[in-house]
Every structure is written in structure tokens, then in C-alpha cells.
Amino acid sequence: MQDKDNTTLAMDADAIRKAIRRIAHEIVERNPDPSTLVVAGIPTRGVEIARLIVSHIEQIEGAKPELGVVDVSMHRDDLATRGRLTAVETTYLPVDLDGRPMVIVDDVLFTGRSCRAALDAISSFGRPSCIQYAVLVDRGHRELPIRADYVGKNLPTAREEKIRVRFESIDAVPDSVRIVRAPL
Amino acid sequence: MSGWNRKDLLAIGDLSAEEITLVLDTARAFKGVGERSLKKVPALRGKTLVNFFVEPSTRTRLSFELAAMRLSADVVNMEATASSLRKGESLKDTALNLEALHADIIVLRHSSPGSSHFLASRLESSIINAGDGAHEHPTQGLLDVFTMREKLGGLKGLKVAIVGDILFSRVARSNIAALNKLGAEVILVGPSTLVPKVFGKLGVKVVHRIDDVLESCDVINLLRIQHERQRREYFPGIGEYIALFGLTKARADRLKPGCLVMHPGPINRGVEVDSDVADGERSVILEQVTNGLAVRMAVLYLCSGGAPLQPAKPSREVSR
Numbered sequence: 001m002q003d004k005d006n007t008t009l010a011m012d013a014d015a016i017r018k019a020i021r022r023i024a025h026e027i028v029e030r031n032p033d034p035s036t037l038v039v040a041g042i043p044t045r046g047v048e049i050a051r052l053i054v055s056h057i058e059q060i061e062g063a064k065p066e067l068g069v070v071d072v073s074m075h076r077d078d079l080a081t082r083g084r085l086t087a088v089e090t091t092y093l094p095v096d097l098d099g100r101p102m103v104i105v106d107d108v109l110f111t112g113r114s115c116r117a118a119l120d121a122i123s124s125f126g127r128p129s130c131i132q133y134a135v136l137v138d139r140g141h142r143e144l145p146i147r148a149d150y151v152g153k154n155l156p157t158a159r160e161e162k163i164r165v166r167f168e169s170i171d172a173v174p175d176s177v178r179i180v181r182a183p184l
Numbered sequence: 185m186s187g188w189n190r191k192d193l194l195a196i197g198d199l200s201a202e203e204i205t206l207v208l209d210t211a212r213a214f215k216g217v218g219e220r221s222l223k224k225v226p227a228l229r230g231k232t233l234v235n236f237f238v239e240p241s242t243r244t245r246l247s248f249e250l251a252a253m254r255l256s257a258d259v260v261n262m263e264a265t266a267s268s269l270r271k272g273e274s275l276k277d278t279a280l281n282l283e284a285l286h287a288d289i290i291v292l293r294h295s296s297p298g299s300s301h302f303l304a305s306r307l308e309s310s311i312i313n314a315g316d317g318a319h320e321h322p323t324q325g326l327l328d329v330f331t332m333r334e335k336l337g338g339l340k341g342l343k344v345a346i347v348g349d350i351l352f353s354r355v356a357r358s359n360i361a362a363l364n365k366l367g368a369e370v371i372l373v374g375p376s377t378l379v380p381k382v383f384g385k386l387g388v389k390v391v392h393r394i395d396d397v398l399e400s401c402d403v404i405n406l407l408r409i410q411h412e413r414q415r416r417e418y419f420p421g422i423g424e425y426i427a428l429f430g431l432t433k434a435r436a437d438r439l440k441p442g443c444l445v446m447h448p449g450p451i452n453r454g455v456e457v458d459s460d461v462a463d464g465e466r467s468v469i470l471e472q473v474t475n476g477l478a479v480r481m482a483v484l485y486l487c488s489g490g491a492p493l494q495p496a497k498p499s500r501e502v503s504r
Contacts, residue, residue: 071213073227074213074214074217074225074226074227074255074485075225075226075227076227077226077229079227079228079485079488079489080488080489082489083189083489084187084188084189085187085188085189085206085485085486085489086187086188086206087206087209087210087213088209088210088213088214088482088485089213090212090213090216091213091216120226121225123222124220124221124222124224124225125220125221125222
């Protein structure tokens with residue numbers, strides 16, 4: 001179903017909520033003690049998804065993982081080609097990472113370069129016992145040997161297409177994931 | 185959508201309020217890097233920065249040097265006394281040589297106003313103005329407003345008094361530009377020889393008695409009396425300057441609670457400010473130094489990115 005604005009709805013608010021809840025269940029299954037877990041989002045929308053995952057885990061298990069923010073922009077390898085820059089968010093990791101399991105969370109997994117940068121950023125804060133990776137959408141086209149441990153939805157895309165993720169809390173429009181077709 | 189796509193930082197006068205805020209927000213993130221156990225990020229790995237200081241400086245040069253190192257850039261320091269400028273090579277030729285050596289960023293301090301504009305329009309390298317004569321010192325202005333914003337929450341409606349040698353001060357000009365754009369109220373204080381009425385045209389208030397502002401200002405920024413630029417006739421003597429404009433202990437006691445005492449350094453202790461006040465609880469002079477590092481990291485980071493040929497895109501939809 002293609003809309004007039006050249007986008008296709010891939011997930012609506014309900015589908016997003018269910019996918020995030022399922023991811024929370026899978027995380028709990030693999031990490032028996034959620035109180036030691038650190039769930040860190042990559043700004044901007046990865047932080048929102050991480051926040052939702054943490055509140056689901058708290059509902060499921062009664063124990064709350066630590067919520068963090070990992071900024072990756074200082075650790076990317078493509079600064080000179082990134083076009084217009086926006087403000088860098090502050091990395092916030094409330095606890096010592098050493099020996100704790102960690103889940104990094106992002107909205108879209110594409111080339112894998114954000115994830116590489118996140119791993120690099122985390123290594124300058126500490127040494128988690130393991131790092132897992134959760135994404136709302138995996139759209140393919142990896143440029144690095146990286147895969148996600150938890151995937152909300154696999155969305156095969158063409159390279160020229162874009163994935164637009166929106167959250168009501170950030171963008172003031174209903175939660176949605178849309179595929180933006182390449183201009184003809 | 186606001187963003188940054190400049191290769192140079194030449195003057196705060198060129199920037200919009202949104203761009204200033206973007207630098208301050210970015211600096212906040214970079215301040216966090218200094219508090220990590222591993223104080224280094226790879227953002228500028230492989231880039232070369234040249235500190236090209238035709239006028240002497242310790243803290244600004246050191247601050248840029250550390251900022252570049254924390255961003256993983258390679259740094260070369262060059263001073264006029266040890267360079268071919270002494271043999272009569274022109275500024276432009278020296279700079280073209282730096283560019284031929286693939287310097288990505290040139291941090292320039294020079295005694296001529298407009299020298300960094302001159303280089304920026306002729307070179308591909310990023311030019312960062314680290315003070316050009318009595319024109320501007322943009323990173324100092326940015327670190328001053330960063331400190332005010334961090335300490336007092338915001339800038340809108342703040343009353344900021346800038347005291348002393350305004351006429352010769354690039355710090356004052358950068359502060360005035362930044363504070364005006366961010367909605368603060370600026371009051372210049374000094375003898376009429378150093379604060380001529382013409383400054384009123386910049387949209388600021390001019391007063392000639394420090395006692396008129398002590399009770400009402402939220403920030404008092406004391407500028408250094410620049411002996412090296414002074415000629416004798418601007419005021420009768422240091423003793424008289426202290427009596428009329430020095431922030432003595434007695435005057436500092438009249439400042440309102442929470443008022444910040446700032447100074448860009450180097451301090452002439454006992455002239456612009458008493459030692460007790462400079463080291464007192466209102467003083468944020470050393471925090472300015474810490475914040476300067478974060479602001480310079482942000483500026484180097486922003487000016488190294490942003491290939492200007494690409495159209496602006498919402499950040500989320502660029503390659504992930």
C-alpha cells in the first residue's frame with residue numbers, strides 16, 4: 001500500500017509495541033538476572049526504544065535494568081562526508097560497565113557502522129561481560145560483519161530507499177515505521 | 185532544521201543564534217569526554233591541525249592543542265618568532281605552505297583584525313580564529329556563554345556586565361555578539377576612554393561606574409587591562425583604575441547572590457580583581473578554562489564535518 005507521499009507503512013503503533021514487547025521477552029530469556037543488565041540506546045530514537053524495552057522488562061520480571069545512552073557520533077569514521085551536522089548528544093551510562101551484560105539498542109540496522117561506532121564508544125567506558133544488539137528494523141545492506149541479536153522486523157529494502165521511524169514522544173506524530181521510496 | 189555546515193569559525197558575528205546553541209549543545213557532550221577514564225575519541229583521526237600563533241598565547245594554544253589531541257588529530261605548533269615570518273614571508277605564503285603540507289585545520293592568532301577571514305577565503309583548509317587583533321576571539325566568547333548557560337540555566341534576560349578594557353578587547357566583541365544573539369542584556373563598564381559611547385550602537389548599555397551595576401548584574405566579566413596594547417593616556421594610572429573599576433573584596437560583597445565572577449585570563453591579580461575574589465566562591469574562572477577545552481573540541485569537530493556540497497538531510501535518514 002503506497003501512500004501519496006511516496007512512503008509505505010511497514011509497522012503501525014500496534015506492531016511496534018508488540019515487536020518491542022517480544023524483544024523484551026527475548027532479552028529476559030537470554031539474561032536471567034535483568035537487574036545487572038544495562039540497556040543503552042543510540043540517539044535519538046534508539047533511546048526511546050531502549051526506554052520502552054526497560055519498562056517492558058520491569059513489567060515482565062519485576063526487576064529493572066539500567067537505562068543508558070551511547071552517543072556514537074564522535075566515534076564514526078565518516079565525519080568529513082556526513083553533510084550538515086547536528087548537536088552531539090551526551091553519553092550517559094549510570095553504572096560501571098565492567099562485568100555487566102549490556103544490550104545496545106537502535107531503531108534501524110543498515111550498514112552496521114553505527115553499531116561499530118557504539119562498540120568503540122563503549123570500550124572507552126568499560127568492559128561489559130557481553131554486548132548484545134537489539135534493533136527495531138533490520139533493512140539489510142551490511143557493510144561490516146555485524147548482526148543483531150534481537151530484531152523487531154526484517155524489512156528487505158533497496159539501497160536507495162530510506163526507513164523513516166517516528167515516535168509520538170519525539171516527533172508528535174503517531175508511532176510508525178515507513179519505507180520512503182527513492183525519488184523516480 | 186538547524187545544523188552546521190561551515191568549514192571555518194571566524195567570528196560570532198557571522199553565526200545565527202541556532203548555530204551558537206548547536207555549538208554549546210555539542211560542547212556539553214564533549215565536556216563528558218574529559219570526565220571519562222579514556223579521554224580520547226577518534227572523531228578527527230588522521231587529520232592534521234596546525235596551531236599558527238603569530239601573537240603569543242599560552243592558554244588558548246594549549247587548549248586547542250589538547251582539544252585536538254582528545255579528538256585524535258595530529259597537532260603541530262608554530263610560533264611567529266620561530267617561523268619564516270621573521271624573514272619577511274607573507275601570512276598568505278606561510279599559510280599556503282601549511283596547506284601544501286595538507287594541514288586540515290589551521291588555528292590562527294594574529295594581531296591584524298580580519299586575518300582569519302583573509303586566509304579562509306584563500307585556503308581550502310578549515311580556519312579557526314583564535315583571536316584577530318581587537319576584532320574577535322570567537323571560542324572565548326562561546327566558552328563564556330557556555331559557562332553562563334551551564335551555571336545559570338539559560339541566557340535569555342540575563343544581565344551581563346563586561347568591565348574594563350573594551351576598546352582593545354576581542355573577547356568583549358565576541359561576548360557582545362554571542363550575548364546579543366542569545367537574548368542577554370549586556371552592560372559595558374569602564375572609563376570613557378576605554379568604553380566610548382559609540383559601543384551603544386552594538387545594542388548594549390554603556391556605564392562609566394562599576395558601582396552602578398554591582399547590585400543588579402547576574403554575571404560580571406572582568407577583562408584584563410592589556411598593558412601591551414595600552415598607551416599611557418587611556419587612564420591616569422593603575423591605582424586610579426583599581427579605585428574606580430577594580431572588583432575589590434568590598435565591591436564583591438555587594439554583588440547579588442549567585443552572581444558569577446568571570447575573567448578570560450591571564451589575571452592581573454589586584455588590578456581588575458582582588459586575589460580573594462578571583463579565588464572566591466563566586467569565581468568560575470577555572471571552570472571557564474575547563475569549558476574552553478570542551479567548546480574547542482566541539483568547534484574542531486563541527487568544522488571538520490559537514491561537506492558543504494551535500495544538501496541538508498534529516499540526520500536519521502542519512503546512512504546508518
